[in-house]
Amino acid sequence: MAAEMVGSDMNRRQYLIGAGTGIGALPVVERISVATSHISIDIVEINTPLQGGDLLDMTAELENSGSTDKRVELDFIVGETPEVVGERTAPVEAGTTRTVDFLQFRTYPVRTDDTFPVRLETGADMAETMVTVAGVDPCDAQYVYPNRDQTLTVRPGTTVIFEVDAELVKQQGTTHWYVDGDYVTTPIGPWPVTYFSAVGRELFTHTFDSGGAYLVDTAVTADDGNAASRWELTVANDGAEPPTVDATQPSTSELAADETTTIELAVSSSAIELDRVVWWMTQSDVILAVSDISGTSDTASVQIDGGCHTCQIVAWVINENNMYTAVSPWQFEGFDEDGNEGDGKVSVRIQSTNSPVIGGEVLEVTASIENTGSSEVTRNVTLVIGDDPATVDSRTVTVPAGATERFTLTFETYPVAQDDSFPVRVVTEESADERTVTAHGTES
Incomplete structure (x- = not known):
C-alpha cells in the first residue's frame, strides 16, 4: 500500500x-x-x-x-x-x-x-x-524525548534514542514504533525493560544509514484512548555527529573480576551539548549508573565492584538530541579484547530461525560457533528465551581451530491465544547473540 x-x-x-x-x-x-x-x-x-x-x-x-x-x-x-x-x-x-x-x-x-x-x-x-x-492527538511534548518541535539533522550512520516518559506509558499502556509509516516494533527484551525500570523511560533506538528525510512515530495505546508523537529527521553529510570517546581510564581493556575499580571516559561533542552516560554490564543486563555530563567536553566515571567473567562494560554516551555512541572498552580479566578466553577466540551467531511459528509448534534456532584461535575449543551452548530468561535447550559443541560449526537448538512454544513476540538468546561462556521471534495465536 x-x-x-x-x-x-x-x-x-x-x-x-x-x-x-x-x-x-x-x-x-x-x-x-x-x-x-x-x-x-x-x-x-x-x-x-x-x-x-x-x-x-x-x-x-x-x-x-x-x-x-x-x-x-x-x-x-x-x-x-x-x-x-x-x-x-x-x-x-x-x-x-x-x-x-x-x-x-x-x-x-x-x-x-x-x-x-x-x-x-x-x-x-x-x-x-x-x-x-x-485520528490520534499528539501527547504532551514534556513526555517525549528528544525535542520533537525541532527537525534533527544528523549524519548517515547516526543512532538516535527515542523515549517516552514512564508517566505517560503507565497512563496509556503500550508503545508501538514506526519509521516512515512502517510498523517496526514494540520494545521487548531485557535491556528495554531494565532501561524503563532504571531510567523511567520507554526507549526505541534506530540507526539512520542513508540520506533523506525520515518520520519516526510512536503510538501509546490504552483501553481509554491513545496518544501519539512524531519526530522529523533529516540525514545529510553535513548533519550533526554523535558524541565521541576521547580517552578511557584504565587504559587496559581488562578489569579485575573481584576488585573495586573506578572506570572513566573522556567524551566530547562537536556541536550539541552532552547530556549523560548510561553504564551497562552485559550478560547480567543491568544498568550500573547514569552519569550526568554537560558542555561539549566532559568526563564521566563510575565505581564498580567487580563482575562476572562473561561480562563487559558498555557505555552509552548521549547528547541533548539523544544521538548516542556505544562503546565497550572493558571486560573482566581472563578474556582477550574480543571477550574470548585464552587462545581460542570464540563467537556465537544466530544464523536463522523458523519464526514465525504457530503457538504449540517447535521453534528452531540455527546458530554457529566460530573459532578463530589456534587450538580446538569445546563449549556448552544454551538456548535462553523470554524477558524472564529461561534455559530451554543446550548442547556441547567442539570446534577445531580456524573452523565454524553450525547447530540447531529447539523449543516447543506454548499455545497462545494471541500473537506473542519474545527474545531468544544463544549463549556460550564468553559470547551471546539475540533475536526476537514470534509465535502466532492458535486457531480454534
Missing part, C-alpha cells in the same frame, strides 16, 4: 502483522462472495472502528462444501492499493466449516480519521469490509 502524504500526516501507510491486547465484543460483517469452487469465506468478526495505533483483529470462517479435504491458502489484504500483509494456510475438512482467528495488523497512528478496505482472499472466494481508524 503506497504512502500518501496529507499535510504533515501519513495516511494509508503500510501495516504489518503485530501482537496486541485483548479485543472486546466484535460486530458481524456482511460477506461478499465470488465463490467459484467448494471453498467459501466469511468475515464474521472485526473490531472496527478503532483508534490509530490499535491492533485490528479479524475472525473469518472457511467453509468446505465439497467431498474432499482442502488446504486453503488465505491472503490478508489491506488498502485501496492492495497490499498483502499476512498469509495463512488452513486445512478444512470436507463438509465442515472452520474458524480462522487472530488475523491482525497494527494500524498507523494517523492524525485525521481514515477509512480503507481490508480483504481476505482464498483464490476461490473473497470477503471484504471497510475499516475506520480514528
